[in-house]
Amino acid sequence: MSSSSTGSRGETVPTVPSAAGVADDVDDVDGVDISGVLDRGRTLATPVLRAAVDRLAPPMDTVAAYHFGWIDAEGRPSAGDGGKAVRPALALLSAEAAGAAPEVGIPGAVAVELVHNFSLLHDDLMDGDEQRRHRDTVWKVHGPAQAILVGDALFALANEILLELGTVEAGRATRRLTTASRKLIDGQAQDISYEHRERVTVEECLEMEGNKTGALLACAVSIGAVLGGADERTADALERYGYHLGLAFQAVDDLLGIWGDPEATGKQTWSDLRQRKKSLPVVAALSAEGEAAERLGELLAADAKSSDFENFSEEEFAARAALIEEAGGRDWTAQEARRQHTIAVEALDSVDMPEKVRRQLVALADFVVVRKR
Template identity: 45%
Template sequence: MLSDCRLLVEPALRAAVELLPASTRRIAGYHLGWWDREGNTGGAASSGKAIRSALILLTAQATRAAADALPAALPAAVAVELVHNSSLLHDDVIDNDATRRHRPTAWTVFGVGDAILTGNALQMLACDVLSKGDSQAVLPALRILGDAVQNLLDGQCADLDLERRSDIDLDACAAMARGKTGVLMGCATALGCLMAGGGAEQVEHFRQFGEHVGLAFQHTDDLLGIWGAPEVTGKPVYSDLRNRKKSLPVVYALTSDTPAGHELAALFQRGNPETHRDLVRAAALVAETGGRRWSQVQADAELTSALRQLKSAAPQKTAESELIALARLVVHRDH
């Protein structure tokens, strides 16, 4: 399913990136896994899961079982992929991550400034692509995308603030995750419905479906950031703990008021854990407080809420089955 959606979206995504100036086009193509640092296709790598663009195309099909549903939604699928990859370029700089998709991140290859500017270029390109869509829904679609980008940036700011603060709050962390991840997936499903001719009520149900899927995605992502296998995730083992990232299970642990939570807080306050033994202990402490189990339960609860909203959207049956399968994949994936 994801492969089929990628086959539909990637040619249009490549055509859009070709419109960038050479300086940012080379970095964007590297980040997207299309070529190596020199621009050679022999160095191609994974271009990601393309979950957001798949959500758009499947939502369009779920809204209207017509031959023109997918072409109408394609510009939105490209635009959301561009925004998502823009945020990844920025996140890698902010989080000081050196590896993504099994190879060096763009900023480590091309420099911080160039990576940031390329992220900015992808955001503007997303608006340009969406504005050229052949649909009466273009203007409201641009508003939805613009609101999502603003909320995403607000979530990124909240994430930075959370990393600096000692008085952390689980509700604030969940709100941050909603802004960073949930809102863009909600934007994707809303756009898929809107571009296929859905009405306001149906758009809202699909938006909430996507937002709940996004929160489930973030819980799973945070679990993989601690316990994911590096050969599958493409990131070093315990990568989030090494960066002292206050992810959802970590914040649950730190606010648990348990001996294990207090020990974890002391470990975080010492600075970045320097040894593998420290990282193993930190992961064990998160699990001991119940943080690992809590995130798993929350991901399942968000999936249940998402499927409830999907049913309320009264989708076309075939596409509904594929959306359910995709939502479940998001929660139970290993990378």
């Protein structure tokens, strides 16, 4: 690995090789209106998601509504920040990829969002994370028991939403969702166990990120097709696209977690370093040869034992980030994002789908790696 030639923090998210001319403006990627694609997913899925959450018995409905950002801690309606909504957009495109109407993908979009949010509720509690989407997490506001309980309820609701369709396709879709959920849980188990280890290999890190991020994106982009009657081969190819899209997404997330602009990400500077996260740039840097990697290894080992870590200055984190960059962790991760992006886009070649849908899926992949937040 060579040292990075990239510029100052926040300006170095990887350029997508296939997307010459892609501007910083993510509203238009490859001539596709990305905001429009994401908005459609959000607009079609959210009312059905809200109706599903409304089925929960009190007080679980209220706790869930708080988690989704529909109400504040006092129960007052709130505009909310539902996130980027990549998954619902993928589920609708997935249905269209199988030649079905986008609406066919809606129950899939809702089920995937429910599973995603079940895992957020439980992970935040397990990890002791106090903030999510600029607000206190559910366990902070409503207590650990409600975080566990409402997470469980959303998980059950996800299966209910699909199975009540009562079709053979719904059974197949639920099976894929269950497989993805198991991987999500495996990934969280790995994440927890890696925290207690001094060294994690790049392969272990990629496997964990594939489980935590890839599996559910893979499910999102196959579930609509399955509901639309696609065969297993088509669904598998779409899953491959989604899985590697997830890995590209996570690699970019790991870059933003260290070098992201706090104003864009809404996170603290050096966020992942403050949390001692063994993310890809860190793991890749530690596995490199040379002086920078060695010094980084010594520093992080000392940090792990330091009682003063909480009070580290900006400069101390900046020094660690510089070493990660010098050891090649930043470049390697940017290259990995491009590599995963390429595999994802290539997976689409084996699926016979409307050209417009393919262009949107490619543009979404490009968007995922050029985003700054």
